[in-house]
Structure formats: C-alpha cells, structure tokens
Amino acid sequence: KGCSKLKGVRHRLINDPVEAGTFILIAAATRGKVLVKNVEIDFLELPLKKLKDFGVPYQIIGRNAVKVMPWRKLKIDKIQSLPYPGIPSDLQSAFGVLATQAEGPTLIHDPLYEGRLKYLEELNKMGAKIYFADPHRAIINGPTRLLGRELDTFDLRGGAALIIAGLIAKGKTIVNNIYQIDRGYERIEERLQKLGADIKRVKV
Template sequence: MKFIIKGGKTLNGAIDLRGFKNSATPIIAATVLTDKTCVLNNMPRVGDVFKLLEILKSMGSKQRWISEHSVEIKNDELEPEKIDQNSLNQIRSSILLLGPLLARFHKFKFITPGGCKIGSRPIDTHLESLKDLGASIELDSQTGIYNAELRELKSREVCLEEFSVTATENLLMLGFAHSFAIKLAAIEPHVFDLIDFLRKLGMAIETGNAHSFKVGPGKSENSKIEHSIINDPIEAGTFAILAAATKSRIDINGIGENNLTSTLRKLKEFGVDYKIANNALMIDGAKSVLRASKVQTMPYPGLPTDLQALFGVLATQASGSSIIFDTLYESRLKYIDELKKMGADVAMLDSHRAMITGPTILRGAKIDSLDLRAGATLIIAGLIAEGKTELGNIEQIDRGYEDIDGRLRELGADIRRV
C-alpha cells in the first residue's frame, strides 16, 4: 500500500497522543511472567502490538479487546515450545520475550528477531548479559535457532556493554525469578513504565542509583493486574515537527512534559514557537522562525534516535546548515536519499552524519518508507512539498503510528491510503 499526499496546505487543530509502542511491547511481554489476568489500557493499535499479541497467542495466550484501546491478557496455559518462530523473525520487539520466558519456564528456543532495517542491531548485548548471569545459550547454525536455558545464577551482578533499552528490559523481567543488580542500565521513560508494571506483579525493584537497578522476586496480593501505557513522546515530537515544518497551528494533547526535555530543548534551538498548558504542547508554526541547529542523538535523557530523521526534515525548512549525527545506527540516514529526490540540499559526511542546508522548496516525488521513523519523516516532507507525493511501503509506518492518515486528515491534511 501507499499514501498519496498533496502538500502545501496549512494544518490546524488538536490531536490526542496514543499509547507508546515502545512501552506497550515490553509490558505485553511481561504478562508472560504471571498466570493472573492482566488488563492493559491506552494500548496503541499498531502493527508491532498486534504481531506481538499474535506471538503470545501461538503459545496459548488468551486475549480479548475489552474496549478500543484496552486489552485483557491471561497467560495461565502457555506452551513456549509452540511459539511461532516465523513471527519472531518479523519484529524486533520479539526479543523481549527472552527474559520473561527464561524467568518463568527456564528455557526457550528463539530465532533472531526482525524489525526496521536501520543498521547493525545485534542481540549480543542481550546474550552476553544473560551468559554473565549463568545462562546457557547455543546457536544451531543450520536452523538459525538459539537454545537458551537458565535455572540458577552464577553471578548477582551484570553490567551491560551499552545503554541498550531492550536488554535492560529483558534483565528487569528476568528479575521476576532471580535477585541481582543491573549496571549501565537504560533509563528511558518506557523502561520506568515497565518497572511500574513489574511492581504491580509484585517484583522488588530498587532504582535509586543512576543507570543501576536492583531486582528480585516479590509478592503481589492482586488477583488482577491493571496498567495504563504511557502516552507516546515520539508521537509528540513527530506532531510538533509537523506543525513547525508546515507552518501550522497544532495543539498536541496528553504530553508528559518530563519525558520531552531534550525534544523541547531542540525545538527551541530550531526556533519553534511553542507553549505548554494543561498537559498540551501548542505549536505555532506560523510564528516560528526556523534556524539551523545540530542534531545529535544520545541515550536518555539525551535526544532519542527515533526523532533524528524528523528533525532532519525540519532542517530542510530552517535557515542555515544543520548537522545531523546519529550516534547509534549507520543506516538511519537512508531517508536522506528520499529527501534528495524531493529537492533537499544534503551533503553526506559519513554513514552517521549529514549536513542539511535550508530553507529548501521540496517537490512531490515517488519515495519509499525505509523504516518506521523515516516513514513519518517522509509524510511530513510530502505535506511540505509542492505537488503530489507517492509514499510506498507504508506498512512500516503502521508498525508504530496508529491511523496516522486519518488523524492527519482531521487536521486538514490531504493524505489518502491506496
């Protein structure tokens, strides 16, 4: 499928944030830890969520949607040996099942997960941290399937090789069955959302030291676990950049201001006019005087890599030359080639850095969504551009943005799915 976008229109109105995919997927995985009924509210209806729920179903998970954004999950009769390995290979977040399945069932077979093709994202950090704790993990080279087993810890402390969010989340969930300390842990908002859920399951988790956690089993008197997923800070940044780039007035409802510190700072550096009131971020693109800035991704609380491409398209409309530096993934700048097709003035400095000079008039073109965030970036480019843009491979966008075209049409965007 593809989007047909006719650009050049000023948008106006308010948009409500949905639940955060990056928070929803680890919490869905964490329901594997318990046989109690779990009700997850504010669940985004996006591709990665649906796929992960399907993977749980393949093991015998019982699920039902009790409202548009609330799902009930009961995992009292799981059979991990029946897991759909082909589905594991389709989404990156399937790696999040490693920790909870080892905690509950002590062994698990899995194939290397899939996901966005944004560069080298090996699962070594996950595997090495588990091995450090005493896990046995062997790869069958003929089938590509790993055999993992962990029954007793040989260490009570593990230090991650890097600030890996998903590795941190896997170790947190493993703590449901074992007591140990995690050092060099990621501290993103969705990590703490997972911690809140795990505490409802009864886990004991200490978070006092920076980038360090102590985890262990605990007790819960709850017969049913209920939790609301936090709203999506990446959506908030996406819609803020959309408003600024299209010179539009958009109110973004349901923000968590504490989760947007680096994003708001970068918007200010770019000259974006905004106000915050009543849990809403109000962007006035018409009053914004966009100027070049440096965009460098960092572990939280730094600027998230998921917003790098979005700020890249904003740079095409800013006065001067902006440096875009993605410190994590060497292929996350591939969207630059699509922007060039639309007339963007870009010089690639190396596989991690680009210089974008603006302001530039973009023109409609046939382009492709190369990954989830690049897809959202190119939607904005199409809405800025003169003429018609055809954006293909939109299934990537549906993985993380719920009904993006319908919600944009409510703001006045000319975008349709064909």
C-alpha cells in the first residue's frame, strides 16, 4: 500500500551469506580450523546442517560466527541446489569441490541454471573422477587427490570453486579470468593469504 509522503529510516544491510558460506567451505575443503565472522546464520541454516551431516564439525559462536574444524571422515551422498531455504546454487560449486574429497559417489544436481556444472570439467583436468548424467546432474567419485593445472574460469561461483580446488591440490594451480571472481569476492587472495594460503595474483 502506498503513502503520500516517504520518510528516512536507518537500515542495516546484511552481510553476504554466500561469501561467508564460501569461506566456511574453504575451511572444510582444506581441513583447516577457521573462525568465520559476520555470518548470517539464518540464511545458511540448511548448508550448515548438511555440512554436519556430511561429517564436517563446526561450532556456532555467539550470534554470527562459525568455527570450522578438521573432519575425520567425509561422506556426501547428494548435493542439490534449491531456492531459499535450500542449498543456494551459488554454493553448489564449492560443495562440489568438497565432494571430491569425500568417500564414495556424490550426486550433484543443480536444476536452476544452465552451465553451472562447467567447473566440473576443469576439476576433471586436475584428476577428479566426475561423470556427467546431463547438463544439470553429475556424479563425483572420491576421494581423489587433485593435481595442480592451468584452469579457466567461466563464471563467478565456479571460479571461486577452482580457487578452492587449487588450495587442496598438489602442485601449482593457475586460475585464469579472475575478473569473474572479483565480481563477488573482494581481494580474495589477500584474505586467503592471512589464513596461510600460498596464493598470489599475477598479471599476464
């Protein structure tokens, strides 16, 4: 319902739940112990529940922080992206990298967007064992030791997933077209450096 006159209000913008979720999944994939702050817990309720079901231990600290701890056994049967409150399609690719380290097969299903599984082709270059059922579904067989390769970024979230893959791979990984990643993650390499990652941005 409209009104005749508008007035100013003070409104707090929420933190980006996808960015926080990505860093939580970075911690999980690298088996690190990481405290992620400024997390919108309500928006990540199902992804966090799934992580616990998969075997990734974590603690919710206070109202907006998540402490991720190293897992001992990882088992992921299925990852299906759905609109909120489901697993966001924007986190599907990061979950996909995590699935390469899980025991047994994992079904990845993203029915929402075309081309969202293209990053999996790049993971296969690294030695992953991934088979495509159709443009929206793939089977990841793990665990697999990924090997460093030169990779191409096709979209924002897939590019972030390739960085995660590079962090857990043996050897050097080069991720091209990082302007895609910059659209959603500010100075991601600097923040990963603070966590101890051997990563740098280079000009070619």
